[in-house]
Amino acid sequence: MLQYAVKRTLWMFPTFFLITMVVFTLINLAPGNPGGAEAEQQGGTTTSDAVRLFKQQFDLDKPILLNTRWALTRGDVRERIVVAHRLEGRAPTPAQLIAAKDALADDGNYLVQHLVGLLAEDPAPEIRALAADYLTRSASLPFVSERIGDPTAARDENRTRGAYNEAFKGWRCADGDAACLSDVTGKWQAWWEKERPRYEYTAGEKAWAFLFDTRFANYWWKLLHLDLGVSPNTRIPVLDTLLSKMKYSVSLSLTAVVLAYLIAVPLGVYSAVRSGSRSDTVLTIGLFVLYSLPTFFTGTVLLKLFADGDPLTWFPVGGFQSDAKELPVTTLGYLADVTWHVTLPILTSTSVALAALSRYARSGVIDVIRADYIRTARAKGLEEPIVIVKHAVRNGMIPILTLLGGFLPVLVSGSVVIEVVFTIPGMGSYLVDSINGRDYNAVMAVLLASAILTLVGILISDLSYALVDPRINLD
Amino acid sequence: MKRLMQSGFAVGLLLLLVVIGVINTAQLHNLESRVGAIEKNGVATKAGPAVKATATSTASALAGTTCYSSAEEETASQDAANILDPLVYPSNWPAEIARAGTLKRQVASDPPGLNLLASNNAADLSEFYRYIGSKVALQSPWDPDHWYADLATKVTKSEDGLTYDIYLRSGVPWQAPAVDTKDPRYAWLAQPHEVVADDFLFTLQIIQNPQVVGRAANLRTYFESWKAIEVVDDHHFRVHFTENLYINQSVLLDLHPTPRWLYLYDEDGQKFDDATWGEKQNSHWYNQKGIGTGPFRFVSWEPGVKMTFERNPSYHLNKCLPANFDGIEISMLKDQAAWLRYLASGKLDYTQVQPAQFVAEIKDKKPYLGEEDLELLVHQEASYFYFGWNQARPMFQDKRVRRALTQALDRQGLVDGVFGGLGTVTSGPFDQGNPCYDPSIAPWPYDLDAAATLLDEAGWTDTDGNGIRDKVIDGKKVQFEFTLVTYGGSTEYENLASVYGQALQRIGIKMTPQPLEWAAQLKKTAERDFDAYSGAWVPGWEIDLFQLWHSSEADKPQSSNYVSFRNPDGDRIAEALRREFDPAARTALCHEFHALVHEEQPYTFFYQRKRPMLYWDRMNEPVISKMNPHRDARLMSFSSAQE
């Protein structure tokens, strides 16, 4: 038993890693950029620095999973420059143009050795001038994140790098200025003599870059330092936003689950015991109807019936609590206010959970009631209530309890539909907004929370199932 | 034994859940009350002078009168060289204003931050900043060609237009930052500061620093002609330009100060390095809070929930344009279907109404939402909707085809049927209230037969009997089929696309709508990877045609000239307009451009939206600003004190 538990726990880690890889790749491959892309809208060189820094900060200039930029050749780089600036009579489509420009901006340090080569040896002067221009950007070292490790050391490092980048900022030339070009070429040559080892990669560095100079690797690096990142859209640390939204979702889901269990179990037992009677039939039909209604329908109808004035206005139209001025000060008053607000959402979410659970409860108890050992207990002369409570319920509840583990992830991801219908600022709507806004860090954070809870939930489910059912042999 | 374990386990799990639930709720409340305490104690100013909650003026007494906020301002306005005008109240200024109560309103989503320069660009941001910030001068919301004294009392311009002198008002305090100054960590922010010329210099430095991303990056194009700001003394600075462009003046007068003493320091009071201070602005610790010198003061912001402001008792324009409310509370209500419900239940004081809801629940249905006290105001928005045709695609290169596409769209019918009559069909790329718009140019009429004739003339006929027109281009037969990219998040656009598709089908064109989400749509238009798309622009009051219409912008793939409009006359007008200062000449140039695009139809101009606004009658009828932004809550007021 213990062996099984340990084995399963160990398996959780590679599974978790795979999950993050799949979702990370998926969300990063989706077309479109996070909100900062609006800065790109205004084209032209004045903004390219800003975009470049934005991308560096969020690793958007790196490839997603595997990095092959160390395999570029001088010919590739030359080709890109020619396409990006429509030289040599080329007429690329806008998409090709943008792709070439982006590649030249993103590949950064990997281009330096080729650009230096082009600057020294290429016959066309425009290409040499452009190479010098790109060098001022590609040769600059990116800033380190001050959120990981020692911030003072990071700040010092950034100061050094800033000075380093400043040194060659002006080594570029306007079109056609031959004197400037030869002057600048000389400067770059001298610089290259000193800095060569930094930008020419050994085999080991290439192998390292292949696996670890990627978005995914950087994400995991930050994760191992427990830094969930900053949202590219709002610039707030994702963890803070997540926690602030989680309290709404968790409260709602928890209450709904607890209520569902509290109602489902007695209902199921009652239904099973009185199986076949009229009340059982009515109950079964009622619960079946609940089960077949979509959540968004129930929510919308309830809202319109009871809150919209069509015909009643017993409940508020949405939200989680009243405005600050009307918020009661005492905890009890606060609880009452929140309850008033969340009655309809909880009613909606409970109804679905309830329907499913009570059917399991009923069938579980029915199975047990028909079993032989119950007949034995009755034959032994035990009273009916004792028979039911002592044997039937305890054994019939086994399948339901193992479902409990499955509810853990629901606590976190919340219900998107309910949050949309009732305007609750919880995790579900946060997730939808983040996916739409391509807020990669937020999406990954929500996923991590759900995935961890799901894995733990499954583990608990399986373990408890093994624990309570003697027939299961795990080895 | 095992039995016991089983039942114990089950009960234990359930109990755990209950306990967690109770703890959670209790924690929630604790957090809330603690936050509330901070809001009330550490951040609020000491109780300012009690503002009387009574009416301040009688009827028409104020309308049309001039007001000076200080003696200094009055003296400065008498200087003939001053390009600022004295403040004159509009004719629809409310008679009775109760300067009390909290205004409750909503927006659909959070702004990206409250740092006007470093937060990502979004139109919403300036809407929030207007409550707390002030600029060099205040552009009159009701008469946008006039600028009133705000932070500056006098601005003069040199003969050649390359130098401006700005004289600042004295004694304007910065609002206290929204932190708990009793906390020793923030003790360095405890002392008060005044607005000085250096603050404006700092703003320019931020904009010109290439490390700053966000809105500053977009603004850089407007500041290309700024050579330098010369700080003469604390209340006087001088701006030098490299060229005399028309927009220089409005950009200058719209400049806002940024407190160096706050934004150059991290949360513990350590100054940033010279090498990286620009980059630090992007994720500055104060970006989720606001600071300024405006009529309101930022109090708190809970993202996704609400933002609150309170009256700034030391507002320098308190005499003439005081804050009309004691506080403002803005809720973030993403679900637009909920706005009306919130309004009806009293959680909001006013709200915009979406067209679908307007048609379903409001139009001709007095009393609105069953409430006697709700009033309706329908006002024009300074934005226009259009369909853009990608002129790099062969089928859209003939202007007759584009005109046919315009005439196939029943614009008035759509406005009446789908948008509930909330709009006016428009014919040009300007706001209809702007003098640049030529009202004598009527939109092309809806005429399917005329459209069919135009298409025939352009060579598109149905030669193969499949109901779709075709033409031989470069030796290949091309069917007239195209995709229309629309914003997938709203039913109105979807309905629009369906109606248009049906109409086009009648004249033999196959149009397939492609609803995309915002990020994907931006990408497609930026990369020119589309046939046609539907969009909207919000033009500013000062017209600059360059960005959207100049052919040099068409060559830059990520610029705003998405449709690749290239026209030598258009280029000439755009360049001339940049340097033309005479209003009559400007209007003539604009009208010429209007006629040009009407003839060329690079866009099919659709309509200019009218927004219905429902408000409780305890509010005065809102004064609507002529420019964008046009829902200025500073121009709203209660007519009677709220309880």
Next chain:
Amino acid sequence: MTDAPRPSPVPAPEDPTWSEIVWGQFRKRKVAYGSMWGVVGLFVVAVYAPLFIAEKPFLWNAGDGWSSPWLATIFDRTVYPSGIDLFFNALLVFGTLLAIPLAWMWRRTAPLPRRPRGLVRRRWLTGALLAWFLSLAGALAADLQRGEVYYEELEARLEKDGTPPTAVWPMVRISPRNTDVTATMAPPSGKHWLGTDSAGRDVFARLLYGTRVSLTVGIFAVAIYCTFGTVVGAVAGFFGGRVDALLMRIVEVVICIPSLFLVLAVAAFIPKRSIFHIMLIIAVVAWTGPARLVRAEFLRLRELDFVASARAAGFSKAQIIFEEILPNAIGPVLVSATFGVASAILVESTMSFLGLGDASVPSWGQILATGRATSSWVLILAPGFAIFVTVSLLNLLGEGARDALDPKLRS
């Protein structure tokens, strides 16, 4: 030497086959049996919708001979642009045509005695299916596009001119796609039985044609993922060991990602969503269910005697999987498939409600979203009721199938 007497290959007529037993049990449960007919009814509604609601007359004579615009445009892509419509129209036309000889032959190929004649029935069935499939492929390949003729307007014009045509019209002369900006959000009336939506389209027509969309999404998505899941589960369960461990890890990875999350993420990945992408999305999320079921069954069944004897008899692995074990393991998968159709319909309508669906086809969730935005009871209740009816019928069917398959509940 004489051959030893061999037992007769024909089993005694009293011994029913497994499928007959299950079918018998199913028929005894009135509710489930009724719900099966309910689902058939839904299917009939979906297939025969154009007979009831269409804009083209069945017969038309404007003085120059008789024609049938309805039949001529039944496969026209201008009138029915979606592939779903083509599929159902093929069922309508060719299916009905093929059903007639099939029904006639059904009686004649009744199982008695079983073996020889049973073959013939199967042959007829496969023949009919093949013929239908070919005709559908033909209709799709032909890609007819002959332009739209608006017969109602034509009729009005001719009547005004004084030369009225003779025409036989369907009962409701409306198309679900036609917008009408002059009559948006109209209340129910004689012309529009359930009123119109915000673009002026008839709600009742959209509701009816929405049945096609829901059933297609449900059935196809389930077919895809059940097949895929079964294969994966079979391989994992049969081979066990490392293959099993690897496949189950993959299954765990997919399960651990919350399904709505996966749906949203994959939906963001595909910007241009068509109904087929939605089916794919649902399949990606749901294939793990059948996989685990089949695996569990295989793990149980492969230890039994009949497998050992098949192995001893020299059957190949594939043969064992597909001919011996799979037929026995298929029961739970069928039940799960039925419930899967119901849940696929719910997922699709939720996606349309949230705005993530395909906007070019009429979908119940989308109508409900419009109803919520415009706060209209008709637009909320009608599609809600439709979804409720469909889902409950399918759930009842699934429960009946499950009970029928359960050997412990034989009566």
